[in-house]
Amino acid sequence: MHSQIARADVSLSALIGIHNELIVGTIAELGSEEQKAQWLPGLSELTQLGAFCLTEPTHGSDIAGGLATTATLDGDEWVIQGEKRWIGAGTVAAVALVWARDTADGLIKCFAVDTTHPGYTATKIANKMGLRIMQNADIVLNEIRVPRTALLPGAISFDAANELLKDSRAWVGWQAVGAQQAILDILRDYSLERVQFGKPLARFQVIQQTMAEIAGNLAASSAMMVQMARLQETGELEMMHAAIAKSTATRLGRQSASLARDALGGNGLLSDYEISKVLATSRPFTPTRAAITSTRSSCPAR
Numbered sequence: 071m072h073s074q075i076a077r078a079d080v081s082l083s084a085l086i087g088i089h090n091e092l093i094v095g096t097i098a099e100l101g102s103e104e105q106k107a108q109w110l111p112g113l114s115e116l117t118q119l120g121a122f123c124l125t126e127p128t129h130g131s132d133i134a135g136g137l138a139t140t141a142t143l144d145g146d147e148w149v150i151q152g153e154k155r156w157i158g159a160g161t162v163a164a165v166a167l168v169w170a171r172d173t174a175d176g177l178i179k180c181f182a183v184d185t186t187h188p189g190y191t192a193t194k195i196a197n198k199m200g201l202r203i204m205q206n207a208d209i210v211l212n213e214i215r216v217p218r219t220a221l222l223p224g225a226i227s228f229d230a231a232n233e234l235l236k237d238s239r240a241w242v243g244w245q246a247v248g249a250q251q252a253i254l255d256i257l258r259d260y261s262l263e264r265v266q267f268g269k270p271l272a273r274f275q276v277i278q279q280t281m282a283e284i285a286g287n288l289a290a291s292s293a294m295m296v297q298m299a300r301l302q303e304t305g306e307l308e309m310m311h312a313a314i315a316k317s318t319a320t321r322l323g324r325q326s327a328s329l330a331r332d333a334l335g336g337n338g339l340l341s342d343y344e345i346s347k348v349l350a351t352s353r354p355f356t357p358t359r360a361a362i363t364s365t366r367s368s369c370p371a372r
């Protein structure tokens with residue numbers, strides 16, 4: 071399903087994928103019964119959106135070791151203080167899943183914060199060139215007081231976040247598969263229609279070679295992702311598999327988009343012909359490989 075939504079629109083697939091994997095998934099897998107009852111009905115029907123608040127202005131790849139947002143238990147309430155950046159749907163979400171460091175034990179935990187709460191401010195990040203359906207936000211969490219029960223009982227260390235991110239990395243690989251299907255659709259249609267030197271571009275071997283390279287990239291990405299799905303099904307998927315699948319499929323996807331953009335000539339630059347939109351989507355959210363390394367070094371028990 072992920073790849074087919076991405077085939078229609080990569081940006082829309084980012085919105086739906088993050089919603090399913092990191093919002094609904096986090097609450098369903100790590101939340102309390104009370105949190106599930108409060109948030110899952112609206113989120114599952116998409117009448118509400120959520121925001122996954124991990125990245126910070128000064129901590130991206132090094133978030134596991136560097137996360138600076140704090141949560142302090144004060145009587146029956148948690149007091150949350152900090153800033154987040156790049157947060158998808160942060161301006162429109164009903165619930166923010168905020169990852170913060172417990173000042174008592176130093177562990178990173180997740181809290182469900184109602185965004186109508188005083189102290190929650192979200193500002194849209196402007197001028198984004200790709201993935202524009204999903205708006206991203208800078209978020210300020212100014213001494214937000216939430217009940218003790220806002221803590222997700224299953225999310226009491228960064229290992230929990232890492233498990234979620236492992237699956238979302240896998241999903242990004244499927245996005246790259248869908249994007250390459252779209253690239254092939256666009257190039258095939260264009261090269262059959264566009265006539266140069268008296269015949270359609272599709273009749274020239276150099277264009278056929280481009281299509282063959284893209285089809286090869288697509289086949290390689292799909293085969294890798296199918297194997298990854300098998301590993302997921304049997305519970306054998308490791309972070310390394312997900313990271314390799316994501317980085318390889320998106321690398322091949324970028325190469326395919328670049329080849330097709332070239333084959334569309336000047337029209338490759340116009341959003342009317344779609345290829346520039348696919349090219350601009352590049353690689354969406356999930357912390358980079360450096361985050362895995364820093365997580366491992368900050369979690370000696372793993």
Ligand SMILES: Cc1cc2nc3c(=O)[nH]c(=O)nc-3n(C[C@H](O)[C@H](O)[C@H](O)COP(=O)(O)OP(=O)(O)OC[C@H]3O[C@@H](n4cnc5c(N)ncnc54)[C@H](O)[C@@H]3O)c2cc1C
Pocket residue numbers: 088122123124125129130131132155156157158201206354355356357358359360
């Ligand atoms: C469209 C979009 C949507 C997003 N959505 C969300 C969201 O919903 N929630 C959320 O919490 N976050 C979100 N993010 C943030 C995303 O997770 C971060 O952008 C990502 O973790 C990288 O952090 P950074 O951008 O600060 O880059 P940096 O960490 O500053 O990295 C910059 C470059 O340096 C490289 N680098 C960094 N450290 C090392 C190292 N040790 N060795 C080698 N290279 C290194 C990186 O690979 C990268 O190429 C989103 C980002 C984007 C662009």
